[in-house]
Amino acid sequence: MNPQASTLWRGPRWTLAALLACLGTVGPFSIDTYLPAFSGIQASLGATPAAMQQTLSAYLFGFALMNLFHGALADSFGRRPVVLWGMGVFTLASLGCALSQTVGWLVFFRAMQGLSCGAGVVVSRAIIRDMFPPAEAQRVMSQVTIYFGVAPAVAPMVGGLLFVHLGWHAIFWFLVLVGAALWLINWRLLPETLDPAQRQSFHPRHLMAGYLQLGASPRFMALALASGIPFNGMFLYVLSAPVFLGELLHLQPTQFFWFFCISIGGIMAGAFLSGRLAGRIKPKHQIRHGFTIMLGVSVANVALNLLLPPHPAWALLPIGIFAFGWALMVPVVTLLVLDQAPDRRGMASSLQACVGSLANGLVAGVVAPLVMHSAIGLALTSLGMMLIGVVAWLWVKPRVT
Structure with a gap:
């Protein structure tokens, strides 16, 4: 924690938390x-399905790759410059996407979006730990978790509305x-939170030593x-939503909002409770509660899918409960990582975000297409x-304090 943290931000702490939450959601929001508009873009640009898939793969690859370096850059040059450069490049890349007339240019600018927007995700987490002691950091991380979890559910609805009424360029x-609004707000308000005494060398040998130390740590x-x-x-259900909701649950597009409301409600409730429990129970106990909820509801979801045909009356609630358990435990685990x-x-x-984004990319590009047409496949x-x-967690639990 920065010893000068109390003097770096003069406004209410919740406003800093809101700013960091917005930075943290740029990545997942711009993915989804x-x-x-996938089919609309494909038809408009005369692209093949494979080429359209590259617009997603290029983004995810760039996101995962650059996530390895955003944090190291922020450790060496400060949090503020990395955030501003990241948001600036993201804004220009989004402009390039809006003006693209061929799928090749769209793939290129999507890759640039992926390379740049991870700065907000990675650096915002480091800023939280720079500015807040453990219990308060957990409360702030819980607020960020609400936005991070809500973004993948809200983003398709926003994108769908813009596509239907204004076209895919919108x-x-x-x-x-x-991107422009976030750049301006951070330029005006975001302080430099890295203590000068904690700045790290950007020499390649020093960087490689750090990466090897963390990457080789089983803990x-x-x-x-x-x-x-x-x-x-x-996230698997979010990616599979059109098939899961439309083909398996036979919901009309106007009824899809029930899925997103239940998922978002679970995330918000879990993150809210996580913040309320900060400093009141041991972190390990809170993590155990979260995993217990997720395990119990996941097993129940598999059993229900084996015994009953898919139906909205019961198929949506387990996803909301799972989201609740995840949001309850993830702020605590994230702080343990940092x-x-x-x-x-x-x-x-950076490394934590890279692991998560690689997993997201694998699920989006490989796993979801294989199982989305089967309710039991999704549940398993x-x-x-x-x-x-x-x-x-069971392996590492005895090894962390």
Whole structure:
């Protein structure tokens, strides 16, 4: 924690939390906003399905790749410059997407979006730990979790509305406005939170030593898996929503909002409770409660899908309960990840985000297309994602304080 933290931000602490939450949601929001317009973009640009898939793959690859470096840059040059450069490049890349006339240019500018927007996700987590002691950091991380979890559910609705009423270009013009607004707000308000005494050398040998130290730490990697993989147990359903809701549950598009309301409600309730419990119960106990909820509801979801045909009356609620359990535990696990490297929190946040984004990309590009047409396949895969997190946590639990 920065020893001057109390003097760096003069306004109410909740306003800083809101700013960091907005930074943290740029990545997931810009992934999903354009998904409802996939077919429209394909028809407009005369693209093949494979080429359109590259617009998503290029973004996810760039996001995962650059996530390895945003934190290291922030540890060396400060949090503020990395955020401003990241938001600036993201805004220009979004402008390029809006003006693209061929799928090749769209792929290029989507890759640039992915390379730049991870700065907000990675650096915002490091700033939280720079500015707040453990219990308060958990409360702020819980607020950020609400936005981070809500973004993948809200983004397709926003994108769908823009596409239907204004066309697919409007989606990327909207992201231009988002990026420009965040750049301006951070330029005016965001202080430099990295203590000068904690700045790290950007020499390649020093960087490689840091990456090797963290990457070779079983404790760090287990915590990164415990925080990053279970999210996909819920994210899988978001990615599969058109098929899951339309083909399997036979809901009309106007009824899809029930799924998003239940999922968002679970995230908000879990994150709210996580913040309320900060400093009142042991972090390990809170993590245990979250995983217990996710395990119980995942097993029940599999059993229901084996016994009953898919139906909205029961199929949506388990996803909301799963989201509640995830949001209850993930702020605590994320702080444990950052505290594994107190002198390199930016780098730790980078590696954590890289693990999560690689898992998201694998689920989006490979897993979801394979299982989205089967209700039991979705339930079993969701359970499997959660079990990876459970096993990682059970292994690392005795090894963390």
